Amino acid sequence: MSRLAISGRIGLALVVLWVIVALAGPALAPHGVGEVVDLDVFSGVSRAFPLGTDYLGRDMLSRVLYGARYTVFIAFVATAIAVVTGVLLGLAAAAGGWVDMLLSRLFDIVIAIPSLMFALVVIAATGASIPVLIGTLAVIYTPGAFRTARSLAMGVMALDFVSAARARGEGLPYIVVREVLPNVTGPLAADFGLRFVFVVLLLSGLSFLGLGVQPPEADLGALVRENIAGLGFGAPAVLFPAVAIASLTIGMNLLIDSLPGRRRR
Amino acid sequence: MTAPLARIDHLRITATGEDGCEIVIVPDATLSVAPGEVLALIGESGSGKTTIALSLLGYARPGCQIAGGTIEVAGQRLDTASAEELRSIRGRTVAYVAQSAAAAFNPSLTIMAQVIEPALIHGTLDRAAAETKAKDLFRRLALPDPEGVGDRYPHQVSGGQLQRLMAAMALITDPKLVIFDEPTTALDVTTQIEVLKAFKDAVRDLGTTAVYVTHDLSVVAQIADRIAVLKGGEVQELGTTEQILFAPTHDYSRALVAAAAPRTPAVAPAVEEKPLLDLWGVVAGYGGTNHDGSPRVKILDGIDVSIRRGQVLGVIGESGCGKSTLARVVAGLHAPTAGRILLDGTPLPPVVRRRSRDELRRVQMVFQSADTALNPAVSVGAAIARPLAFYHGMDRASARAEVARLLDLVRLPAALADRLPGELSGGQKQRVNLARALAARPDLLLCDEVTSALDPVVAEAVLDLLIELRRELGLAYMFITHDLEIVRAISDDVLVLYAGRVAERVTRDGLRHGAHHPYTRLLTASVPELRPGWLEETPARDAAAAGGARMRDMGCSFLPRCPKAVDACAAEMPPMLIEDDRRIFCHRSVDTLAGR
Numbered sequence: 134m135s136r137l138a139i140s141g142r143i144g145l146a147l148v149v150l151w152v153i154v155a156l157a158g159p160a161l162a163p164h165g166v167g168e169v170v171d172l173d174v175f176s177g178v179s180r181a182f183p184l185g186t187d188y189l190g191r192d193m194l195s196r197v198l199y200g201a202r203y204t205v206f207i208a209f210v211a212t213a214i215a216v217v218t219g220v221l222l223g224l225a226a227a228a229g230g231w232v233d234m235l236l237s238r239l240f241d242i243v244i245a246i247p248s249l250m251f252a253l254v255v256i257a258a259t260g261a262s263i264p265v266l267i268g269t270l271a272v273i274y275t276p277g278a279f280r281t282a283r284s285l286a287m288g289v290m291a292l293d294f295v296s297a298a299r300a301r302g303e304g305l306p307y308i309v310v311r312e313v314l315p316n317v318t319g320p321l322a323a324d325f326g327l328r329f330v331f332v333v334l335l336l337s338g339l340s341f342l343g344l345g346v347q348p349p350e351a352d353l354g355a356l357v358r359e360n361i362a363g364l365g366f367g368a369p370a371v372l373f374p375a376v377a378i379a380s381l382t383i384g385m386n387l388l389i390d391s392l393p394g395r396r397r398r
Numbered sequence: 399m400t401a402p403l404a405r406i407d408h409l410r411i412t413a414t415g416e417d418g419c420e421i422v423i424v425p426d427a428t429l430s431v432a433p434g435e436v437l438a439l440i441g442e443s444g445s446g447k448t449t450i451a452l453s454l455l456g457y458a459r460p461g462c463q464i465a466g467g468t469i470e471v472a473g474q475r476l477d478t479a480s481a482e483e484l485r486s487i488r489g490r491t492v493a494y495v496a497q498s499a500a501a502a503f504n505p506s507l508t509i510m511a512q513v514i515e516p517a518l519i520h521g522t523l524d525r526a527a528a529e530t531k532a533k534d535l536f537r538r539l540a541l542p543d544p545e546g547v548g549d550r551y552p553h554q555v556s557g558g559q560l561q562r563l564m565a566a567m568a569l570i571t572d573p574k575l576v577i578f579d580e581p582t583t584a585l586d587v588t589t590q591i592e593v594l595k596a597f598k599d600a601v602r603d604l605g606t607t608a609v610y611v612t613h614d615l616s617v618v619a620q621i622a623d624r625i626a627v628l629k630g631g632e633v634q635e636l637g638t639t640e641q642i643l644f645a646p647t648h649d650y651s652r653a654l655v656a657a658a659a660p661r662t663p664a665v666a667p668a669v670e671e672k673p674l675l676d677l678w679g680v681v682a683g684y685g686g687t688n689h690d691g692s693p694r695v696k697i698l699d700g701i702d703v704s705i706r707r708g709q710v711l712g713v714i715g716e717s718g719c720g721k722s723t724l725a726r727v728v729a730g731l732h733a734p735t736a737g738r739i740l741l742d743g744t745p746l747p748p749v750v751r752r753r754s755r756d757e758l759r760r761v762q763m764v765f766q767s768a769d770t771a772l773n774p775a776v777s778v779g780a781a782i783a784r785p786l787a788f789y790h791g792m793d794r795a796s797a798r799a800e801v802a803r804l805l806d807l808v809r810l811p812a813a814l815a816d817r818l819p820g821e822l823s824g825g826q827k828q829r830v831n832l833a834r835a836l837a838a839r840p841d842l843l844l845c846d847e848v849t850s851a852l853d854p855v856v857a858e859a860v861l862d863l864l865i866e867l868r869r870e871l872g873l874a875y876m877f878i879t880h881d882l883e884i885v886r887a888i889s890d891d892v893l894v895l896y897a898g899r900v901a902e903r904v905t906r907d908g909l910r911h912g913a914h915h916p917y918t919r920l921l922t923a924s925v926p927e928l929r930p931g932w933l934e935e936t937p938a939r940d941a942a943a944a945g946g947a948r949m950r951d952m953g954c955s956f957l958p959r960c961p962k963a964v965d966a967c968a969a970e971m972p973p974m975l976i977e978d979d980r981r982i983f984c985h986r987s988v989d990t991l992a993g994r
Contacts, residue, residue, distance in 0.1 A: 293771040300729045302758040315775030
């Protein structure tokens with residue numbers, strides 16, 4: 134196992150931190166998510182409220198600890214669906230022929246629809262709920278995963294060892310699963326991380342627009358939105374959720390960057 | 399003895415590995431080049447020959463650094479020179495000719511603009527004088543149309559011409575030292591001779607001092623005054639060309655010379671008369687088909703081949719002649735548009751999908767590049783075990799024993815079974831490749847340039863292995879190569895392809911005498927012999943003709959390069975001339991072709 138560079142370790146630490154927060158957040162939170170605990174609103178950082186309080190006087194630390202699980206959970210599930218679907222279809226398309234033609238044109242159409250607009254329309258039509266959010270995000274990010282998997286697999290398909298397997302008489306499923314897949318897992322893992330970051334950002338954007346997770350629950354994007362009025366007072370309530378989103382995405386990016394990108398030869 | 403022009407003293411070059419530790423590439427190298435001398439650096443890949451040659455430009459590749467020792471060219475220290483000083487030296491005092499001229503030229507500028515650029519940058523000549531000088535160099539380098547070639551773009555001239563143009567670019571500033579880095583390695587044999595001749599004449603006439611980097615001893619024999627044999631970044635032996643070639647003292651030099659020497663042909667085991675593989679009138683190509691079913695781009699046209707059981711057929715021709723496509727057609731990877739393939743007299747379906755598992759088993763292919771022919775994620779043992787399970791239905795335990803037997807057969811230790819291909823050397827990978835093909839217990843092995851990517855000493859060992867395997871297992875080979883020496887060493891029969899058609903089929907012994915297709919003659923005359931002076935004795939050829947072979951719809955494709963062409967050659971397909979041990983496709987009579 135190769136050692137990670139320093140930037141990679143920082144990234145790993147940040148990602149692990151957010152995973153812990155997502156799993157154990159409610160247990161760690163000093164107050165309930167909807168509990169109004171402060172008489173003042175938008176109060177600053179204090180011993181009692183390490184991240185200040187929000188526009189209703191709720192503890193921001195507890196709000197962020199509860200909110201992170203929505204962001205991480207929704208983004209993870211949506212990314213997993215998008216990448217698994219994209220990779221399966223991408224590998225199927227890598228063999229070429231009419232399957233490739235059909236799938237590629239289909240995903241071209243999906244890509245042609247502006248993603249934010251698509252999300253707004255779907256959510257406006259069906260109402261915001263967590264399954265709808267996950268489904269929408271998955272649909273938006275599947276074509277990218279499909280394209281990445283397809284081009285990676287096509288590169289491997291052109292190599293001699295695949296020709297050797299074809300000359301041996303192997304079927305397509307064997308070639309794709311045994312010969313191609315092990316040689317594209319590294320780049321696909323990096324692609325997963327990158328796509329996760331995109332999903333976090335789009336989800337936060339949707340929540341900021343009020344179409345994401347609905348009150349009284351709130352994910353990180355929604356926390357920024359509901360406390361936006363505090364911006365004028367320099368309240369930490371608007372700053373910390375934004376910092377949380379940034380540290381999660383930057384951490385993931387740092388981690389991906391330092392993954393051993395080149396596969397072993 | 400005069401003072402050396404260039405001197406490398408206790409040179410040490412190191413690289414920093416991915417994990418941060420230091421890797422020594424050149425531990426301690428010392429050599430010198432006298433003015434007007436051509437010094438060859440010879441060694442296999444990884445011997446540090448290019449690294450040492452580049453250090454004469456004061457250059458270390460990214461990740462490498464010159465860690466110690468001194469480098470001196472024409473009285474200037476390069477190891478301590480600043481970037482500014484190096485800039486004034488490179489291209490002026492020391493010039494460089496790279497291996498791939500095609501990658502070294504800018505495709506969007508004319509050749510002349512690039513050839514005179516060093517002179518303009520260093521201000522040695524004004525534009526008009528530089529262009530005059532460039533044309534003079536073009537003439538010296540025996541380029542066709544020296545007046546006009548400068549106005550063309552790099553893609554409009556052939557690879558061999560481009561390599562010579564690159565030499566012109568290096569020579570335009572009258573550098574004191576020119577470094578040739580494997581300049582003919584990527585060229586076909588017939589082209590290589592032209593380029594070598596041009597280099598040699600130019601270097602001699604201009605009195606240039608040169609360092610010539612190569613792995614090919616017979617090339618070195620033609621061009622070098624002295625040879626430095628390198629291994630592991632150290633000079634193993636340094637001597638005059640004659641001494642190294644005829645009286646090498648170091649063990650490694652001996653191995654190198656032995657590998658380059660003509661081989662005594664292997665004694666052929668008895669060959670059955672029954673044909674194993676027959677190809678009748680095979681036509682194959684790319685880019686879809688025309689109305690009449692012929693391919694838009696024809697690669698192979700009307701190929702008839704027959705291989706008997708236990709026989710080795712050498713297929714030879716220059717790059718692009720269709721020899722690899724021929725192997726792919728037989729393997730079922732490329733469907734022919736016409737013609738039949740018979741295995742043991744029964745028709746073989748054109749594509750893999752329709753062939754039965756037993757038909758697939760009997761024909762196995764060994765690919766050219768050992769690096770890409772093995773899946774980097776699959777262990778050696780698993781790769782060899784797959785055909786055992788696939789064709790013979792072996793379970794894990796018996797497959798494991800069989801893998802050990804097969805590894806032993808290709809002279810590899812059984813412990814290698816658990817390793818990944820990335821941990822193996824090139825020669826080991828090629829053996830694993832062979833073992834995987836042998837695991838199927840085939841009747842016919844299609845060997846596509848299996849030794850051409852290997853270093854000479856390693857290639858030699860693989861070739862010996864192939865000869866032994868044939869004797870032990872009674873295999874038939876279709877042995878595809880561009881190297882006539884290898885064909886002579888291993889084949890019973892030789893099939894000469896030119897531009898997708900058969901030019902000649904002849905027995906190995908018949909190759910040495912008698913009537914031949916003019917192209918066969920050109921090929922045999924182009925293989926450098928391992929002795930100085932051979933190049934001078936070889937008659938000059940029409941350089942313009944070496945522009946790449948194209949298949950002609952009408953008449954003989956070899957016509958533009960043929961010294962014996964007559965009128966009929968342009969209009970009609972060449973008829974087959976039959977002698978007892980050869981078939982020649984030519985319009986001229988056997989007597990004419992034999993030079994009688």
